[in-house]
Amino acid sequence: MYLQIFNNPSHGLAHLCYSSRVSCRVRLSRVLAMPPSSVLLHMDESNDLPKPKKGFCLSENSRNSLNSLPADSLLRQANTVGIIGGVSTDSTLKFVKKLVDWSSNDGKSSLPFVLCSDPALNKELLLYEENSYPSLYHREESTPVDPKLIVENLRNKRRYLERCGAKLILMPCHIAHIWYEEVCEGSLVPLLHMGECIAKELQEAKMKPLEAGNPLRVGVMATSATLSAGFYQEKLQSNGFEAVLPDKATMEHTVIPSIEAMKRKDMEGARNLLRIALQVLLVQAVNVVMLGSDEMRDLLPGDDPLLKKCVDPMDALARSAIKWAENRCS
Numbered sequence: 001m002y003l004q005i006f007n008n009p010s011h012g013l014a015h016l017c018y019s020s021r022v023s024c025r026v027r028l029s030r031v032l033a034m035p036p037s038s039v040l041l042h043m044d045e046s047n048d049l050p051k052p053k054k055g056f057c058l059s060e061n062s063r064n065s066l067n068s069l070p071a072d073s074l075l076r077q078a079n080t081v082g083i084i085g086g087v088s089t090d091s092t093l094k095f096v097k098k099l100v101d102w103s104s105n106d107g108k109s110s111l112p113f114v115l116c117s118d119p120a121l122n123k124e125l126l127l128y129e130e131n132s133y134p135s136l137y138h139r140e141e142s143t144p145v146d147p148k149l150i151v152e153n154l155r156n157k158r159r160y161l162e163r164c165g166a167k168l169i170l171m172p173c174h175i176a177h178i179w180y181e182e183v184c185e186g187s188l189v190p191l192l193h194m195g196e197c198i199a200k201e202l203q204e205a206k207m208k209p210l211e212a213g214n215p216l217r218v219g220v221m222a223t224s225a226t227l228s229a230g231f232y233q234e235k236l237q238s239n240g241f242e243a244v245l246p247d248k249a250t251m252e253h254t255v256i257p258s259i260e261a262m263k264r265k266d267m268e269g270a271r272n273l274l275r276i277a278l279q280v281l282l283v284q285a286v287n288v289v290m291l292g293s294d295e296m297r298d299l300l301p302g303d304d305p306l307l308k309k310c311v312d313p314m315d316a317l318a319r320s321a322i323k324w325a326e327n328r329c330s
Helices: 060-067 089-103 119-130 147-163 175-184 194-205 224-229 231-238 248-263 267-282 294-299 305-309 313-329
Strands: 013-017 023-027 039-042 081-084 113-117 168-170 217-222 242-244 288-292
Touching: 081 089, 081 147, 089 113, 089 313, 113 147, 119 147, 119 175, 147 168, 147 175, 168 313, 175 224, 175 231, 194 231, 194 313, 217 224, 217 231, 217 267, 224 231, 231 242, 231 288, 248 267, 248 294, 267 288, 267 294, 267 305, 288 313
Parallel strands: 039 113, 081 113, 081 168, 217 242, 217 288
Antiparallel strands: 013 023
């Protein structure tokens, strides 16, 4: 299923064409009612705009309008941000909503951006993540994923966003950061790293270690794939922090079972297991716990006391992008 939106923000309307050949005009939600300079592209593996007959797509008139723009730049603002969608479309849109809300001064305008989302890439990233830990409840043979194909797909998205006029690239996806260095190769514009963004924010917070004489300790809670990659630990340590990870017993008895409970839709069980895992980290004299997983972050309700002890790299990425955009305009 493919979705593209080229909307008229002044009216909050978009023209959607369904594969069932039913065409209609709908009022967009706040997430999709983007500024006049913003474009959402849901693309296929070839990085081209899908044909009208496949899934959701642009109307022919909107498509022609988009294609008539200069090939090398859809957006000309100096602070245009390009976003590569990650494992979950829902998570990506939540990130976009924060970017829009936090960068808007009057509730209407925000920084210009292009969002590129590919269902094939989403699936590859998800499979890679799922293959990183053994299933405790479903012993099914895993589908192999070639990391080289993921890297090339991410690079293609980055190149496309550059051609669209993006002056900064964002990947609001933890797993995609495993290949951050490879994706950056040959890039014409900077690409923010979530680990660097959160480390800088923690530095600016000027927290004091809970144990005198020791470095400030930051817990890292994430999936096996993210923890094994080690990029969050590396960024924290290079900025003077000590990264504290869940030990083997915690991973085996709370973290992985929590993820499995989510897969079974046992959200209460998953939430309780995650709380235990977080508490195990917090008793090790860590100041805060970095949540490097969207699923884990969304498990806890907004008023959960444990969230006050947690920081989100996605939020740091959004704030860093907004700060970058403001500096470009000053």
